[in-house]
Amino acid sequence: MEKLRLGALEAGGTKMVCAIGDENGTIYEQVSIPTTTPKETIPKMIAYFRDKGIDALGIACFGPIELDRDSEKYGYITTTPKLAWRDCDIVGQMQEALHCPVGFDTDVNGSVLGEVTFGQAQGKKCVMYLTIGTGVGGGIYSNGELHHGMLHPETGHVLITKRTADTYAGRCPYHKNCLEGLAAGPAIEERWGRKAVDLADCPEVWELEADYIAQALTGYVMTVSPEMIILGGGVMHQEQLFPLIRKKLKEYINGYIVTDELADMEHYVVPASLHDDQGIMGCLELARRALENDH
Amino acid sequence: MEKLRLGALEAGGTKMVCAIGDENGTIYEQVSIPTTTPKETIPKMIAYFRDKGIDALGIACFGPIELDRDSEKYGYITTTPKLAWRDCDIVGQMQEALHCPVGFDTDVNGSVLGEVTFGQAQGKKCVMYLTIGTGVGGGIYSNGELHHGMLHPETGHVLITKRTADTYAGRCPYHKNCLEGLAAGPAIEERWGRKAVDLADCPEVWELEADYIAQALTGYVMTVSPEMIILGGGVMHQEQLFPLIRKKLKEYINGYIVTDELADMEHYVVPASLHDDQGIMGCLELARRALENDH
Ligand SMILES: Nc1ncnc2c1ncn2[C@@H]1O[C@H](COP(=O)(O)OP(=O)(O)O)[C@@H](O)[C@H]1O
Ligand SMILES: Nc1ncnc2c1ncn2[C@@H]1O[C@H](COP(=O)(O)OP(=O)(O)O)[C@@H](O)[C@H]1O
Ligand SMILES: [Zn+2]
Ligand SMILES: [Zn+2]
Structure with a gap:
C-alpha cells in the first residue's frame, strides 16, 4: 500500500x-x-x-x-x-x-495519541498524559478516542490539599490550591526563589512537588482509572521525581484499588517514550x- | 417491531x-x-x-x-x-x-445509563452520576459507552481538602480525606452524632457537606468535563444541598471554565429524574x- x-x-x-x-x-x-x-x-x-x-x-x-x-x-x-x-x-x-x-x-x-499509536502505550484502552511545565495540562485517551466532555480535560486545575508548612500562595489566578498554581515550573521557581533546574539538589523541593503531583494522580486514578499515566514537560526532567511520585501515589491509594497495573508502579507512572x-x-x-x- | x-x-x-x-x-x-x-x-x-x-x-x-x-x-x-x-x-x-x-x-x-437512555440526560455525550448514601460511588457515560479504565471509576475516593474546623477523622479505612470517608451518610451521622435525616435543620451540616461534594465535583469537571452531573442517594434527599453545591462549585471553578452548561448551573448539577x-x-x-x- x-x-x-x-x-x-x-x-x-x-x-x-x-x-x-x-x-x-x-x-x-x-x-x-x-x-x-x-x-x-x-x-x-x-x-x-x-x-x-x-x-x-x-x-x-x-x-x-x-x-x-x-x-x-x-x-x-x-x-x-x-x-x-x-x-x-x-x-x-x-x-x-x-x-x-x-x-x-x-x-x-496529541501527545497521548502519539504514545498510544506509536509509543509505549500501544494496545492500551485508557491512558493519561500529563505535562508539567510552564503550565500543567492533561490528555485522556479512552476506548479508541481522545476524551472530550463539555470541554477538553483541564486536569491541571484539579484541587489539591496544600501542606500546612507550604506558605506559598500559588500562582493560578483562578484557584487557591490547584495543581498548576502550586506545582508548575513557575510555581516552583517563585516558591523557592530559584530556577527549577538549579534546585535539583534540594530534596525538599521535589518531595513537596511529588506530593502535589501524586495527590492529583490519585484523583485521576479514582475517576478515570487509566491503565498508564505518562508524565512529560520540563519539570519532569527532574527524574528523581518519578520514584517519589510512585511511592506517594501508592500511599495515597493505600491498597484501596487493586490492579495488575498498580502492582507494577514502575510501568504505571512513566516518562514519555518517543524522545x-x-x-x-x-x-x-x-x-x-x-x-x-x-x- | x-x-x-x-x-x-x-x-x-x-x-x-x-x-x-x-x-x-x-x-x-x-x-x-x-x-x-x-x-x-x-x-x-x-x-x-x-x-x-x-x-x-x-x-x-x-x-x-x-x-x-x-x-x-x-x-x-x-x-x-x-x-x-x-x-x-x-x-x-x-x-x-x-x-x-x-x-x-x-x-x-447502571444509573447513569438509565438517565442517558430514558431520562433527563438523553442526547448527551458525557454524563456523570454520583450517589451519596451509605457510600459514595460514581458512574461515567462517555461517547456512547460506560467508562471503564483499568477498573471502573471509584469516584467516591477522590481526595478533598478538609476544613480546618472539621475535626472529624473520617471513616474510610483507606484514606484520611476522601469524599466517602468525610461525606457519605454514615460520616455525617458519626461527625454530628445524630441521624442525617434529623439534622435537616442544622445549616452548618449541609454547608460543610456541600463544600466537600463541590470540591469533588470540581475535580470531575476538570478531569472528565461532564455535560451534566446527576446526584442521587439517600443524603441527596436533603434538597437544600443542591443550591449550596451549585454555588460552591461555581466558586471553586471561579470562571476558569466557561461553557454553556456551567452558565446554567440549575441544569448542570441535578437530582435523578426517573423516580x-x-x-x-x-x-x-x-x-x-x-x-x-x-x-
Ligand atoms: N531541567 C529542568 N528541571 C526542572 N524544571 C525544568 C527543567 N526544564 C524546564 N523546567 C521547568 O519547566 C518549565 C518549562 O516547561 P516546558 O514543558 O519545557 O515548556 P512549556 O510548558 O512552555 O511547553 C519552566 O518554567 C521550568 O520551570
Ligand atoms: N432523608 C435523608 N436525609 C439525609 N440523609 C439520608 C436520608 N435518607 C438516608 N440518608 C443517608 O443515606 C444513607 C443511605 O443511603 P441510600 O442511598 O439510601 O442507600 P445505599 O447507599 O445503602 O444504597 C444513610 O446512611 C443515611 O445516612
Ligand atoms: Zn487553577
Ligand atoms: Zn476512601
Whole structure:
C-alpha cells in the first residue's frame, strides 16, 4: 500500500512545529516557526505546508480550544491568555489554504495519541498524559478516542490539599490550591526563589512537588482509572521525581484499588517514550484519523 | 417491531431488585429479594427470571466487580467488604441458568445509563452520576459507552481538602480525606452524632457537606468535563444541598471554565429524574446492549 503524506502541526505558545510524515509515525522533515501573532505566523505555516502535497493535516494546539463540531467556533483557539490568538480560527484558515481534511485537538491529547499509536502505550484502552511545565495540562485517551466532555480535560486545575508548612500562595489566578498554581515550573521557581533546574539538589523541593503531583494522580486514578499515566514537560526532567511520585501515589491509594497495573508502579507512572516526538507524532495520527473520517 | 423482553437486576448490598421490562424502559413487573448469601440469594433470583422468557439480562451490581472481558474473573464481584459475596461469579451463575446474553456493570454505571437512555440526560455525550448514601460511588457515560479504565471509576475516593474546623477523622479505612470517608451518610451521622435525616435543620451540616461534594465535583469537571452531573442517594434527599453545591462549585471553578452548561448551573448539577428507577431502567438498557453485541 502506498504511504500517506501527512502534515503535522504542533501549535505551542512559543513555537509552531510543522512536519511532514506518514501513518507509521515516520517524520520526513520538520521546521519550527516562532509563535508571534496569527497574522504573521499562520501565513508562514501555510507557506510551509502548501506545496508538500499532504493528504491531511493534524493540529495539536495550545488551549483552550473549541472542539465541539456543532459549535460555530469549532476549530478556534478561544479564551487563551495569549491575547493575539484569542478567537483565532486556526483550523478554518489552514483548511481554506490547504484544501485537505484537518484533525484538531489539544496539545496534550496529541501527545497521548502519539504514545498510544506509536509509543509505549500501544494496545492500551485508557491512558493519561500529563505535562508539567510552564503550565500543567492533561490528555485522556479512552476506548479508541481522545476524551472530550463539555470541554477538553483541564486536569491541571484539579484541587489539591496544600501542606500546612507550604506558605506559598500559588500562582493560578483562578484557584487557591490547584495543581498548576502550586506545582508548575513557575510555581516552583517563585516558591523557592530559584530556577527549577538549579534546585535539583534540594530534596525538599521535589518531595513537596511529588506530593502535589501524586495527590492529583490519585484523583485521576479514582475517576478515570487509566491503565498508564505518562508524565512529560520540563519539570519532569527532574527524574528523581518519578520514584517519589510512585511511592506517594501508592500511599495515597493505600491498597484501596487493586490492579495488575498498580502492582507494577514502575510501568504505571512513566516518562514519555518517543524522545519528545510524542506530540508531533500524535499530529500525524490526528491527520490520519481526519482523512479516515472524511471518507 | 415486536418488543424485546428484558430482565433487569439491580444488585445491591441490602436487596436485589429483579424486574422484567422492555427496550423502551417500561417495567412490567418487579420484585425485591433480600441480599443474604450467594447460596441463598442467587437461586431465588434465578427462580424469578427462569420462566419469564427473557431475551437478555442486564445486571448493575455493587462492587468492586471485574469488567475486563479478558480476565478469568470477568463477571465476578471481587474484593467487596461483604465477605459472603467476595469472588462470587454472579454473571456466570445467572448466564448458566438462564441461557441468554448478560450485560454487566457497576450499580452507578447502571444509573447513569438509565438517565442517558430514558431520562433527563438523553442526547448527551458525557454524563456523570454520583450517589451519596451509605457510600459514595460514581458512574461515567462517555461517547456512547460506560467508562471503564483499568477498573471502573471509584469516584467516591477522590481526595478533598478538609476544613480546618472539621475535626472529624473520617471513616474510610483507606484514606484520611476522601469524599466517602468525610461525606457519605454514615460520616455525617458519626461527625454530628445524630441521624442525617434529623439534622435537616442544622445549616452548618449541609454547608460543610456541600463544600466537600463541590470540591469533588470540581475535580470531575476538570478531569472528565461532564455535560451534566446527576446526584442521587439517600443524603441527596436533603434538597437544600443542591443550591449550596451549585454555588460552591461555581466558586471553586471561579470562571476558569466557561461553557454553556456551567452558565446554567440549575441544569448542570441535578437530582435523578426517573423516580428512583434510573438504576433498574439502566439494567434494561444493559440487557438490550448485551443482546445487540451478541448478534
Ligand atoms: N531541567 C529542568 N528541571 C526542572 N524544571 C525544568 C527543567 N526544564 C524546564 N523546567 C521547568 O519547566 C518549565 C518549562 O516547561 P516546558 O514543558 O519545557 O515548556 P512549556 O510548558 O512552555 O511547553 C519552566 O518554567 C521550568 O520551570
Ligand atoms: N432523608 C435523608 N436525609 C439525609 N440523609 C439520608 C436520608 N435518607 C438516608 N440518608 C443517608 O443515606 C444513607 C443511605 O443511603 P441510600 O442511598 O439510601 O442507600 P445505599 O447507599 O445503602 O444504597 C444513610 O446512611 C443515611 O445516612
Ligand atoms: Zn487553577
Ligand atoms: Zn476512601
